[in-house]
Amino acid sequence: MTLNKKETVFLRGSDLRRMILEACNYFDIYKESINELNVFPVPDGDTGTNMSLTMNATAKELQKIESDSIGEVARIMAQSALMGARGNSGVILSQLFRGIARGLSGKDEVQLSEVGKAFQYGIVYAYNAVSKPVEGTILTVAREIARGSRQAVQTSLTFIDLLRIAIESGRNALERTPELLPVLKEAGVVDAGGLGLVVFLEGCLQSMLKCAAEEQGTIFTEDKVPTVLEIPDPAGKKAAIGTVMEKFNPDYPYCTELLMKGSGISSQKIRQCLDEWGDSLLVAGEGELVKVHIHTAHPGNVLEICLLQGSIHDIKIENMIDQYKETHWSRPSPDKEKTTTGKAQDEKNPQIKFSGGAAGVSRPSIGIVAVSSGEGLYSVFASLGVDKIVSGGQSMNPSVKEIIDAIMDIPAEKVIVLPNNSNIRLSAQQASELVEKEVMVVDTRSIPQGLAALLALDRAKTLNENFTEMCKRARQVKTGEVTYATRDALVNNVPVKKGHIIGICDDRLIVSGKTVNSTTLDLIRAILTGEEEVLTLFYGQDINDQQARELADLLGKEFPEIEVEIQYGGQPLYYYLIFIE
């Protein structure tokens, strides 16, 4: 960063690179806490992990480059995020980067206003990445961040102030996500992707503050960064996350915010005056309009101090202790051992090759890539003609690059991708747009949907015909999933305790119970309508053949009119995947 005489600050490529690298490290500290916000208490290494992997892919590439042109650094940043994007949140993040890179393209250094503009591009790209944007998600948070920074740019601040305001806007938006998305409210969480974005910006801010401290020869202390999350206790004790998103000190319980209007207001002076009255101080703006935010024990004094410099507006004083009591709830941390084991296994074999998927077809007109985990399921997919399997699923979303590699590995010029998980669809879509082959992604959200779609495959037909038929077939099946809860929750009015077995049908939690068999039976009872004819149980790696047979016998007795089939799936985390037609 260089300050010239007019106090115009320029941001260069090296600044951006450093910022991203440090933000990436910063983010890693919090990724587990972000993972815990998954709405469904199912064991998966979801949002935090996905965003972290996406950022790390970016960091890896940025470390290799020397350029100091911000346009070039941003281009690499966008490119690498695009290739490394995992999960929906990762893809949206990569789109944000793409938009930002577009805004910075061709520039060696930029001013504040240009950064603000670049962020607007980022939002447009992020919204375009999602076919049906849902409010109350990372998109809402990103949009509000962009809106906040656009306003901040107009009052001409430093990059540090800009980031502070961006973070503040992001946090405000984040707090509203439960109001916008009922599923979040019910689970008592804020949106994990949105939180991830805010945490990322905090990391950027930390980097900027460090940088500034270095330039001024002062010592940087981490507590200058307003953190949304507590740093997780290394012993694995629960992290304090609630909808009171701010770190707060009971000594300063009143969150006080106001706008000051006047002329020649000095934010530095205000900062000095208010500093002794509390913490989490944020003073943004200069001159005619200044925004003040502080946690204090004496809001009255804060108001008086501000009144000395101008008129005060939009005053908001809240007792955070009340908020904390109302909304704070504790969640045990996820079963980390379990999650990491699953990952390690998946990474050993990220892609499994099948040479003879479609018997007798040497160069099929249409190739199929399917995402799946578990050796039994690999075989089932292969037997139905899948050419290439990308290992992944709920526990580990594959990267865009892994999907691209699989698509490119197939000789066919036309490829259909079956993501088989709603969290992988965007990565698959992204992959499809980045290859020169003609690729279509069938929105299969579960393994059974993927299998049903695959049954419709007819290589003699066109890509479009297959796509249409496969989409139709995928929607005609019911998917049941039996796994365990990683935390307490109340979902769809079903109370769930950590460690309990839960039954899910088409992404809705239906039952919870103490044993796998009883929960599976309850789930099946709840979802059968009498129309179904065939029920296939894919048993996971934690169930043995005998157990599966016993369950199948029970089902056969209770539902004699349904043909029950058992198959080894070998999938991690899910005791049973149930394919009902």
Added chain:
Amino acid sequence: MSQIKIVTDSTAFIDKETLEKYGIEVVPLYVNFTDEMVVDGTIDNATFFEKIRKSQEIPFTSQPSPGDFVKVFERIVQEGNEIISIHISSGISGTVESANTAAKMVDEARISVFDSYSTSGGLAMLVIAAAQAVEEGKTREEIVAILNRLKSTLRVIFIPETLEYLKKGGRIGGAQALLGTLLQIKPVLCLQEGKIEPLDKVRTMKKALERIVNELPTTAEGLQVSVINAESQENLQKLVELIQERFPGIAINNYEISSVIATHTGPVVGLAFMQNV
């Protein structure tokens, strides 16, 4: 004056009454068990499958010999008549070849051998259409032209309860790809260019039946529909209901499949149709 006689083979499995009405001649294929040879069309499917279950073997089938055809052709030609000999698809049987060889031996100029690219109810419908054309006084060339036109619209679609029989019989064609599928599926197969090809694979019989009925044309004009089955009465009933739902009041011919075809398909239900437009 020279008459035209229609000859077919036992896989058309046309009932005796109809055969006599039109004077259609049938040359049978054979089903060979280790200790016994069954002439196709002489036993019903219940007896046949009972025999298979008892003997614990899947028999092999054989086409009529050229000699079998020569006998029939010679008799007809000697009576001063011409022949149109319509047979099971060359894609699944060598019957047409035997008939052609015999025609050359007897009198090529008076015999037209016609490859139906079909069998069972599909073949039966062509044979009866030809016989009716004979009654209308059409010439051999005209009748062959009619047959060619009908053949282009003729489709046979069927659902074997298992692929085991087709696999053992080796006449599986493109349906090969369905073998080794770990999931239990209901294969929907069809005769395409005279060969067995997979049309679809679904998981339940209900969907499979709906699937084949969906293949029917949009209008009933000139449409002739036959249902075919072996040991699959319940599904046959459902199939008939589905067709009647689609085209209320339509006449549906019902054909059992012959022992030779049953040897290759096992218990099966299916549909044959053609449209004369």
